[in-house]
Amino acid sequence: MERVLSAADTVAIVGxxxxxxxxxxxxxxxxxxxxxxxxxxxxxxxSVEDIRAGLExxxxxxxxxxxxxxxxxxxxxxxxxxxxxxxxxxxxxxxVEDLGVKQSLFKKLESVCGENTLLTTNTSSLSITAIAxxxxxxxxxxxxxxxxxxxxMKLVEVVSGVETSREAAxxxxxxxxxxxxxxxHARSTPGFIVNRVARPFYAEALRLLEEGAxxxxxxxxxxxxxxxxxxxxxxxxxxxxxxxxxxxTCSVFSAFHMDPRxxxxxxQKELVDGGLLGRKTGxxxxxxxxxxxxxxxxxAGPGTPPTAILAEGELGIMEALIxxxxxxxxxxxxxxxxxxxxxxxxVRIALTDGRxxxxxxxxxxxxxxxxxxxxxxxxxATRIALTPAAGAxxxxxxxxxxxxxxxxKEVSVITDAPGMSVMRTVCMLxxxxxxxxxxxVCDAAAVDIAMQQGVNYPLGPLAWADRIGPGRVLKVLENxxxxxxxxxxxxxxxxxxxxxxxxxxxxxxx
Numbered sequence: 231m232e233r234v235l236s237a238a239d240t241v242a243i244v245g246x247x248x249x250x251x252x253x254x255x256x257x258x259x260x261x262x263x264x265x266x267x268x269x270x271x272x273x274x275x276x277s278v279e280d281i282r283a284g285l286e287x288x289x290x291x292x293x294x295x296x297x298x299x300x301x302x303x304x305x306x307x308x309x310x311x312x313x314x315x316x317x318x319x320x321x322x323x324x325x326v327e328d329l330g331v332k333q334s335l336f337k338k339l340e341s342v343c344g345e346n347t348l349l350t351t352n353t354s355s356l357s358i359t360a361i362a363x364x365x366x367x368x369x370x371x372x373x374x375x376x377x378x379x380x381x382x383m384k385l386v387e388v389v390s391g392v393e394t395s396r397e398a399a400x401x402x403x404x405x406x407x408x409x410x411x412x413x414x415h416a417r418s419t420p421g422f423i424v425n426r427v428a429r430p431f432y433a434e435a436l437r438l439l440e441e442g443a444x445x446x447x448x449x450x451x452x453x454x455x456x457x458x459x460x461x462x463x464x465x466x467x468x469x470x471x472x473x474x475x476x477x478x479t480c481s482v483f484s485a486f487h488m489d490p491r492x493x494x495x496x497x498q499k500e501l502v503d504g505g506l507l508g509r510k511t512g513x514x515x516x517x518x519x520x521x522x523x524x525x526x527x528x529x530a531g532p533g534t535p536p537t538a539i540l541a542e543g544e545l546g547i548m549e550a551l552i553x554x555x556x557x558x559x560x561x562x563x564x565x566x567x568x569x570x571x572x573x574x575x576x577v578r579i580a581l582t583d584g585r586x587x588x589x590x591x592x593x594x595x596x597x598x599x600x601x602x603x604x605x606x607x608x609x610x611a612t613r614i615a616l617t618p619a620a621g622a623x624x625x626x627x628x629x630x631x632x633x634x635x636x637x638x639k640e641v642s643v644i645t646d647a648p649g650m651s652v653m654r655t656v657c658m659l660x661x662x663x664x665x666x667x668x669x670x671v672c673d674a675a676a677v678d679i680a681m682q683q684g685v686n687y688p689l690g691p692l693a694w695a696d697r698i699g700p701g702r703v704l705k706v707l708e709n710x711x712x713x714x715x716x717x718x719x720x721x722x723x724x725x726x727x728x729x730x731x732x733x734x735x736x737x738x739x740x
Contacts, residue, residue, distance in 0.1 A: 234404035235319050235348075237261030242315040244335060245324035246270070246277035246308075249352055252380030253322050255281045258305040259381070260409045265309050265318065274308030281306060284381075315342050320405065322374060324352040332356065333364035340365055348401055350374035354425060355481045358391030358418035369395035372402045375422060376411075377684050385683035386413040387422045394418075412683050414676035420485030423672050423680040425478055427691065429492050430658035432475060435463035435651070436495035443647040444528065444615075446515045451527035452642055455613035457652040458606030458688035464515040468508030472501045472515075490718040491662070530616075530641040533631025536560060536574050543567035547698060548581050550608040554637035569594075574633065577626040582650045583702070584657075584709025587619040589648075597621035600630040604653035604698070606688050613640045615650055648713040649706055657706045659687075660695035664722035664735070667692075674735045692735035700728045700735070 235241070241257040243250045246268035254277060258264045266274040285299045294302075315321060321339055325331065336349055343349070349371045351361060362368035373389025386406040390399045399415065406413035416422045421429070435449050443449070450462020467475045476498045483492040501507070501514060508514030516525075538561040541552060548570055552562055565573075571580040578594065582601045591599035600622060603615040614634045618627050631641045644650065649657065663677040672680070678690020695703045704721050711719035728735060 234401050235262070235408065239263075239319035240265065240317050242318035242321045243267065243324070244312070244321065244339075245352075246273040247324060249376060249378060249380060250322070250324035251277040251280055252378065253324065253352070253376055254278075254306060255284070255302075255381050256376075256409050256411075257322075258302050262305060263307070264305050265307050265314060267309050267312055267315070274310075278303070278306045278308055312338060313342055315339065316344070318343055318347055320348040320350060320402075322350050322352065327353060327355055329356055329360055332361050336361065336365055336371065340367060346370075348372060348398060348405075350402060352376055354422070355420075355478065358389050358394060360391075362391050362393055368393035370398055372398050373416075373418060373422070374402055374406070377424070383684070384410075384412040385424070385680055386411045387416050387424065387680065387684075388413045389416045389418050389422055391418045412679060414672060414680050416672045416676065416680075417670060419669070419671050421478075421482045423666060423677060424684040426482060426671070427659060427662045427666055427677060427681055428685055429479060429482060430655055430662055431459075431685075432463050432467060432479070432498075433493070433495065434655045434658055436497055438644075438647055438651060439464075440495070440497055441647055442645055443651070444642065444644040445525070447525045448527040448642050448644065449651060451613055452603065452615045452644075452651045453655070455640070456603055456605045456611045456615060457656070458611070460686045460688070467498070468514035468516055468518075470508070471510055472498055472507045476502050490716060491720075493718065527613075528642050529613075530631045530635075530643050533628045533633070533635050533641070534625075535632040535636040536629060538563070539633065540565055540573035542573055543570035545570045546702070547604075548572075551637065554609060555633070558636040558638075560633075560636060572633070574629045577622075577629050579630050579633065582617075582653045582706075584649045584654070584706035584713070586646045586648050586713065587617050587622070588646050589713070591619035591621060598623055598626035600626060601650065602630075602634070603650040604656060606652075606694075608637075611639065613642060615642050615644050615652070617644050617646045617650060620646065649710050653706060654710060656691065656694050656698070657703045657710075658719070659691035660703055660735075661707055661722050661725060663691045664695075664724040664728075667735075668722055668724035678736070695725075696734040696736055700725060700733075704729050 241262040242265040243254045244267050246266055254264050254266050266277050268274045288294045289299055351373055358373045362371040372394055375387035377383040377385050388403045403413045446464045450464050453459045453462045479494045483494055486492055506513045512518045540563050542565045571578050577598045578596050579600050587599050587601045591597050599619040601617050605611040616630055634641050667674050674692050678693050681687040682690050704725055707719050707721040
C-alpha cells in the first residue's frame, strides 16, 4: 500500500446523499480534486449545489471568503460514469446498507481503479470482512465511518476487517488526520465502537420508563442537568428517528446472538410500529406540534433546609457536595463510618450504589433512607435526582429535598429504581467500553475519543469510570445484576481485572 494521500491526489465519492455530500465537502476542503457519482440522475449535481448553499451561508456569516468558496467549489466535479474514477487514490462509498449491493459496487471499483487505490466504506452496520470477501484485493478495503454532519463532526472510525492490510488502515487513518478529523482504529465487530458502546444510553432510559421510574421529560432533564449530557436519551432518539435507533439496536442485538445486554425496547417498538418516529413525523416520545404545550420535568416543591448535617465515612466523589453546603451556611461535621452517607437526625442520605433505597434501608435498619444520583460535576449540576425508600417518612423526604435545594439544585424525585438514572447509565457505558477493549475492538483511549467526538458525551465512559472509581462501578453493576437477576448487567472481565489489580482504565491509580 502506498503513502498517505496528499492534497494533489484525487478522491472519488460514490453516493450523493447526506453523508456522501458531507465527505465530498471535507475532501474538497482538504484540497483534493473530488469526483461525485450517484446512480440517480442529477443527484451528483444536486450534491454540489447543496454544498454551495451551505458554503454561501458560511460566507454570509463571515466564516469563509468569496475566494475560498470558489476555490473549494472548483474542486467538486459530478461525473456520470464510475469509469471516470480511474485516477482516484481513495474512493469513499456511502450507498444503501445492503451487503450484495456494496459487494457489487466494490468489485466494479476494483476493475476501474488502480491496485493501490484505497477503497473505503461508510457502513455502520455491515461487516467489513463480509464486504471484502467478494473482492480480489480485500486488503485494500477499510471502513471509514463518519458521523453526521461530516464537515462538522470530528470522529472517524477507521475499521479493519480480517483481511484489511495494516498499511491500508494506517493510510486511511493518516488521511483522516490530514482532513482535520480525530480518527480511531477499530476492529470490524457489530456496531464498531460508538454504535456498540452507546446502546446503554438509550436502553437504561427505556427500561426506567418501562418501570415507571419517572416520565420522559424528567428522565431527560436528569441526564442533561445532572449527568451533563448535551441531550437526554429520549430527545436524542426523537432526533435520530426512533426507526433508525430501534433498527441499530435490533442489528446489534442480532449480531451479538441475542445477548440480553442489547435487548431492544418494546416501548420503542410500539412507537415505530405506530409511525411515531420523532421529529421527522412530528411525534415520538415528545409531541412536536406547535399547538402542544411542552411538558416540563418534575421538580419538587420547597423542602426543609437543615442548619447542620453529619458527613459519615469516606465520601469519595460525594466530597464535592460539602463546599456547596458550607457556602449555603450549613454546618458540616464529620464522623468515621463504614458506609458513606449524610445524616440529618434519623435521616440517611447516600449516593446510589446499584441497590434500591428500599434494599439499603433494609440492610441498614433505617427506614428513613434516601439515595441521590451521580452527577458529572456536583457544583455545576442544576438538578439532582432523589429517591426515597418505601418506608421513608414525608418529613425525611422534605429534609433531603431541602438539603439539595440549599445547594442551589432543582430536585426531581423519582421512583425507587436500582442505580437510579445517571449512575446506572454511566456504569453500563463504562462496562460496554471495557468489553470493547477486552475483545480487542479498540484500545481504552479510542473508546473515550469515540464517545466524546462521535456522540458528544461530556466525558469518556472509561475516564468517568476512573473518576468514580472502578471498584464503585463494579459494585453498582453487581448490585444491578442482583436486583434484576439479569445477565444484562454482568460486569466485564476487564473491569474485574482492573479492580483486582488496583489500576484504572487510563492509567495506574493512586
